[in-house]
Amino acid sequence: xxxxxxxxxxxxxxxxxxxxxxxxxxxxxxxxxxxxxxxxxxxxxxxxxxxxxxxxxxxxxxxxxxxxxxxxxxxxxxxxxxxxxxxxxxxxxxxxxxxxxxxxxxxxxxxxxxxxxxxxxxxxxxxxxxxxxxxxxxxxxxxx
Amino acid sequence: xxxxxxxxxxxxxxxxxxxxxxxxxxxxxxxxxxxxxxxxxxxxxxxxxxxxxxxxxxxxxxxxxxxxxxxxxxxxxxxxxxxxxxxxxxxxxxxxxxxxxxxxxxxxxxxxxxxxxxxxxxxxxxxxxxxxxxxxxxxxxxxxxxxxxxxxxxxxxxxxxxxxxxxxxxxxxxxxxxxxxxxxxxxxxxxxxxxxxxxxxxxxxxxxxxxxxxxxxxxxxxxxxxxxxxxxxxxxxxxxxxxxxxxxx
Numbered sequence: 001x002x003x004x005x006x007x008x009x010x011x012x013x014x015x016x017x018x019x020x021x022x023x024x025x026x027x028x029x030x031x032x033x034x035x036x037x038x039x040x041x042x043x044x045x046x047x048x049x050x051x052x053x054x055x056x057x058x059x060x061x062x063x064x065x066x067x068x069x070x071x072x073x074x075x076x077x078x079x080x081x082x083x084x085x086x087x088x089x090x091x092x093x094x095x096x097x098x099x100x101x102x103x104x105x106x107x108x109x110x111x112x113x114x115x116x117x118x119x120x121x122x123x124x125x126x127x128x129x130x131x132x133x134x135x136x137x138x139x140x141x142x143x144x
Numbered sequence: 145x146x147x148x149x150x151x152x153x154x155x156x157x158x159x160x161x162x163x164x165x166x167x168x169x170x171x172x173x174x175x176x177x178x179x180x181x182x183x184x185x186x187x188x189x190x191x192x193x194x195x196x197x198x199x200x201x202x203x204x205x206x207x208x209x210x211x212x213x214x215x216x217x218x219x220x221x222x223x224x225x226x227x228x229x230x231x232x233x234x235x236x237x238x239x240x241x242x243x244x245x246x247x248x249x250x251x252x253x254x255x256x257x258x259x260x261x262x263x264x265x266x267x268x269x270x271x272x273x274x275x276x277x278x279x280x281x282x283x284x285x286x287x288x289x290x291x292x293x294x295x296x297x298x299x300x301x302x303x304x305x306x307x308x309x310x311x312x313x314x315x316x317x318x319x320x321x322x323x324x325x326x327x328x329x330x331x332x333x334x335x336x337x338x339x340x341x342x343x344x345x346x347x348x349x350x351x352x353x354x355x356x357x358x359x360x361x362x363x364x365x366x367x368x369x370x371x372x373x374x375x376x377x378x379x380x381x382x383x384x385x386x387x388x389x390x391x392x393x
Binding site: 018019020021022023025029030032033035036039043103105106107108109114 | 158160161164165166216240243244245250251284306309310352353354355356358359366368369372373375376
């Protein structure tokens with residue numbers, strides 16, 4: 001069996017018997033299952049969510065400084081590497097959103113008329129609210 | 145299926161008095177359509193190698209003793225059919241994330257300690273005299289916790305959980321689901337007593353919702369759901385304490 005050397009611990013209940021074998025966690029354990037990989041990518045997506053927040057704060061700061069600063073911000077954000085970073089960030093933010101929406105029914109035990117609501121309507125409600133909020137934000141931006 | 149059909153079981157062996165880490169040993173057992181991996185192990189024990197160690201009891205998915213890693217997946221060996229792995233070989237290992245005592249037997253002391261910490265029993269502020277009768281409960285009230293009461297402590301959820309693998313202090317899926325089984329019971333008044341353990345860093349907040357505990361659970365308990373629901377409870381409780389610090393716990 002191809003395993004790295006065992007880490008050892010005292011025997012059960014602190015006795016003097018032979019030490020149990022503890023299998024070390026492999027470095028790439030998260031590649032062993034699709035669910036683990038999705039989980040790690042979802043955790044990583046938090047970094048890109050943070051980046052989006054920083055980017056929005058920078059943009060708001062530039063707008064507050066006046067049109068000259070905002071144009072400089074636009075020039076900076078139009079560089080290929082910033083665009084690439086934002087495209088990657090968008091993909092991770094979508095992954096973050098979609099996976100959390102998919103998991104929402106696990107966290108919410110909604111009951112209607114004494115019966116627990118099935119996962120489908122809970123997920124659908126999340127998507128509906130997302131669409132409504134997106135439409136509201138788009139309307140706010142585009143009407144100007 | 146002809147009686148002569150056979151399948152190979154590759155079984156992890158660990159005999160601490162003679163080896164420092166597990167090795168594989170192969171056995172050929174009859175491939176019968178009604179045989180599970182546990183039947184294969186029992187055949188080995190009875191006819192081929194009496195030194196093989198493993199746990200089992202009921203053979204019908206009730207006792208939770210025979211959880212092992214079958215072909216890389218945590219499963220009850222009494223419900224993993226050999227024909228599903230045909231033509232084989234079938235790889236049988238002890239449950240992941242637990243110290244191995246011998247062959248396929250793992251040390252469960254860590255879980256037992258954590259289970260006690262979450263107080264999985266009905267707690268009452270004041271005991272009611274027996275002559276006042278039983279605690280009545282409606283079907284709706286029972287429905288609120290029944291799913292979590294189906295846990296058989298088989299440890300498949302711990303074996304599937306990467307958080308427990310990386311952070312052995314994590315209270316873990318089954319213990320939290322069993323705490324919720326009592327928190328949601330209308331007869332119980334012990335939610336506050338369980339709160340410190342469940343709301344700690346090693347409690348529900350250590351869970352990052354991988355969801356594999358629920359996938360692995362053979363009884364449909366959904367420990368991941370129990371943990372997420374308690375996160376909501378704990379967060380709401382903390383907010384109430386912040387806004388209303390003089391209120392009752």
